[in-house]
Amino acid sequence: MNHEQSRSLYDRALSVLPGGVNSSVRATQPYPFFIERGDGGHVIDADGNKYVDFVMGYGPLLLGHDLPEQVQAAVQQHASQGPMYGAPTEVEVELAEFVARHVPSVEMTRFVNSGTEATVSAVRLARAYTGRDKIVVMEGGYHGAQESTLVEGSGADTHPSSPGIPDSFAEHTLTVPFNDEEAIHAVFEEHGEDIAAVMTEPILGNYGIVHPIDGYHETLRDLTEDHGALLIFDEVITGFRVGGLQCAQGKLGVTPDITTFGKIVGGGFPVGAIGGRSEIIENFTPAGEVFQSGTFSGHPVTMAAGLETLRYAAENDVYEHVNELGEKLRSGLTDIVADQAPNYTVVGTDSMFKTIFTREGPDGRDGHCEAGCKQRESCSRYDHCPKNGMDVKRTETDRWERLFWQDMKDAGVFLTANQFESQFICDAHTESDIETALEAYKAVL
CATH class of the missing domain: 3.90.1150.10 (Aspartate Aminotransferase, domain 1)
Known part of the structure; x- marks a missing residue:
């Protein structure tokens, strides 16, 4: 060539x-x-x-x-009416309603602009909701270019995996190997009262594709509930791809407290989202006190592309x-x-x-x-x-x-x-x- x-x-x-x-x-x-x-x-x-x-x-x-005609038409319509407004539009409400109807864990959604922004906001929300600082992630897992999860090491012995991140960020991040039930039990036995959330992809998608062993996510669900922590599923990759409209959580039969989305939910345009139970998501400003905002969040072209993509997928096998x-x-x-x-x-x-x-x-x-x-x-x-x-x-x-x-x-x-x-x-x-x-x-x- x-x-x-x-x-x-x-x-x-x-x-x-x-x-x-x-x-x-x-x-x-x-x-x-x-x-x-x-x-x-x-x-x-x-x-x-x-x-x-x-x-x-x-x-x-x-x-x-x-893009199919109905998706292309929606994108062109919203783009022709004006790039963006700095004010709400109906289409972002419609997409949030669609997500809430189909994803088991979601009652309410905050749209953002990337998967990284979604996971950053989810970690902040979990810490505020629980009043705790520590986050558990999987060794080798990836949750975007954010300081709280760009770490290396094992258990509490972690350090930043990139220059430019203060060591103090890694002090609040605990790591365990994916699929290791003994390790996650040990972390909760030692740090359970300080853990705000466990964050994991339901199926690892950024380090190969690794399925959970039988019962692993059920173990995470039980441990987080027993210790007053939250379970966060990062479905930026698997969302609306694995398990169809119910996402991977629907296919696996495990319901997290918070879910992060990206990629398909924006129909190929820049997007991220944080979804979950209303009592949790309502802690974002202006309903609550956890600051979260963005100029381009809920961008009408992205919302239209995501909504019509998902509608087309639902209607056309x-x-x-x-x-x-x-x-x-x-x-x-x-x-x-x-x-x-x-x-x-x-x-x-x-x-x-x-x-x-x-x-x-x-x-x-x-x-x-x-x-x-x-x-x-x-x-x-x-x-x-x-x-x-x-x-x-x-x-x-x-x-x-x-x-x-x-x-x-x-x-x-x-x-x-x-x-x-x-x-x-x-x-x-x-x-x-x-x-x-x-x-x-x-x-x-």
Whole structure:
């Protein structure tokens, strides 16, 4: 493939953007290819190369790049009526009503502008509501670029994971491995009276895709209730993708106190949201005293895009389509991996997928999960599948970034650029796209 235009654009970008990009995950080696436009389930770069797109904007594009007529019409209508107003609009009420009707934990919502802003506000709210300071997060978990959760370490022995964050922030953050019930019990035994909340993704989506073991989230629910702490589900990735309109919490059958959203709830435009029981969410200003505000919050174009995206998904069997394609892709990947890379682990659910370059596997594959690891104890791979973010970090991350990603790109398949980020299927993808991807995986692996 020719990438002269992308290389030239990257050369220009290095002079005016740090690292040549505006988000670090876009900094692929030896340089990123620059996208010119989207086309259904594909993207076309500045040199005219076309790729099957499984990045989908890192998750927001449930419907793909070509918006259905009703979504496009709503976006254009609100954009033509004025960019924004600094005053409420009806469409933000309608979207909040839609979310409350479908998501088990949500009675009331505050819309913000990014997933990071949502998790920052959720942590502040939990601390104010409980009168406590400590937050429990999962080791290797990611909840946006915020000071309270950008930490490394184990238990109470944590420190900031980025320069520029005072050590005092990490003093209030406790970490436990995802899926480790013994560790979470120990943390609550020692710090239970000081813990404001446990924050976790229901299914890890930023460190591979890791399912909870049976009963893990029920344990978190019981412990938080017993100790007067809150349970926060970060559904920025899984929200309105896993479990359909009920989100992952509906699929898993565990109801948190607070849920954070992003990505799909804005229909591909910048968005975040914090939802939960009214008695909690009403503590935000102006109803309560927990300060939260934003110039662009509830932006009418974003609200319209999110509302019509979710309405379209509900009315047109979108989840059935993308989940069927996801099942087909993961099943095909499982067969390819069994034949060509038996140590590797296929993960994912619904319209999410990934192949984790794990270093060890069982001698046989009897009874293994056939379309993505579900953490079943009866599976022959159970002891070898990643159980938490640190397990994923110990995989062949360099091979993914330096060899595999590059070769898949050359085969016309656009994947997330590292071992950790999820990959996604959209409504515009077809069975032909899945076959193309499987042929590429077969050739590259």
